Amino acid sequence: MTTETHHPLGDWEQLEQNTAAALRKVFHRSIYVRHIDVGSCNACESEILALSNPYYNFHRLGLFFTPSPRHADLLLVSGVVTRAMKDVLLATYNAMPRPRLVVATGVCALHGGIFRNSSWVVGPVDRVIPVDAWVPGCPPTPYAVLQGILSAVQHRPEVSVCE
Amino acid sequence: MFANWLRSGWASGRVTTDYPSRREHVLEKHHNWNIIPSIITPCHRFECECQDLCPTGAISKDKTGIQLDRAACIACGRCIAQCPQGVFAWSADIDLAVTRKDLLRQRGESRHDH
Numbered sequence: 001m002t003t004e005t006h007h008p009l010g011d012w013e014q015l016e017q018n019t020a021a022a023l024r025k026v027f028h029r030s031i032y033v034r035h036i037d038v039g040s041c042n043a044c045e046s047e048i049l050a051l052s053n054p055y056y057n058f059h060r061l062g063l064f065f066t067p068s069p070r071h072a073d074l075l076l077v078s079g080v081v082t083r084a085m086k087d088v089l090l091a092t093y094n095a096m097p098r099p100r101l102v103v104a105t106g107v108c109a110l111h112g113g114i115f116r117n118s119s120w121v122v123g124p125v126d127r128v129i130p131v132d133a134w135v136p137g138c139p140p141t142p143y144a145v146l147q148g149i150l151s152a153v154q155h156r157p158e159v160s161v162c163e
Numbered sequence: 164m165f166a167n168w169l170r171s172g173w174a175s176g177r178v179t180t181d182y183p184s185r186r187e188h189v190l191e192k193h194h195n196w197n198i199i200p201s202i203i204t205p206c207h208r209f210e211c212e213c214q215d216l217c218p219t220g221a222i223s224k225d226k227t228g229i230q231l232d233r234a235a236c237i238a239c240g241r242c243i244a245q246c247p248q249g250v251f252a253w254s255a256d257i258d259l260a261v262t263r264k265d266l267l268r269q270r271g272e273s274r275h276d277h
Binding site for chain 1: 198199218219220221232233234235236237238257258259260261262263264267
């Protein structure tokens with residue numbers, strides 16, 4: 001894989017600086033993340049929870065988890081969308097205030113993975129709601145999840161309240 | 164108890180990681196990790212069936228060569244263990260998040276990928 005396709009957002013230092021500027025412009029202060037599990041095996045949840053431990057400590061970048069989608073700026077989806085969770089995912093997405101961002105985490109959310117041919121699976125997340133950043137890996141490392149969140153923020157600096 | 168915990172944290176020097184300013188800082192810490200398979204040489208053989216080895220269908224072949232869809236790869240390592248040509252190898256890249264899904268497709272022709 002070439003370097004250009006691999007790092008479309010530049011190096012990490014640049015990513016952090018651009019993200020800080022985008023954060024100020026779009027969300028004014030910090031980002032509240034709502035995590036939803038729509039059919040995951042809990043490996044992705046384990047890695048996402050590692051973000052808030054003292055080692056990775058993603059609060060220092062202005063990111064926080066929130067229990068309510070009404071307070072969330074960014075929806076972190078893990079797992080393949082099952083039939084039972086499709087309406088829940090849509091309701092969560094519709095409950096979020098605009099501007100809203102979506103990050104799909106893990107191979108199941110991107111493609112379906114080993115559950116792809118199951119009859120109880122609707123499909124990957126982008127079949128249900130629009131996705132701003134994709135984090136591959138089974139499960140992705142916490143750094144990859146962090147990079148996905150930051151690149152989603154940087155990807156749509158022109159996002160507005162009216163969408 | 165609490166003092167011991169604090170002292171051990173200070174002694175090891177690893178209480179909290181920094182957000183790495185350079186990509187290489189993280190990669191050199193994790194250089195021996197087996198994160199995800201990567202295509203290291205192009206392959207134009209049609210007689211072997213590595214597409215059928217892959218449990219999620221991440222590998223595909225056509226006339227232009229072999230493709231690995233990293234959005235579908237669960238890193239089981241079957242392709243690395245069983246390819247007789249050594250087309251696949253473990254890569255330690257951890258910053259694979261992208262904002263466009265087609266960037267995750269890795270083609271076999273790009274020889275200057277590492």
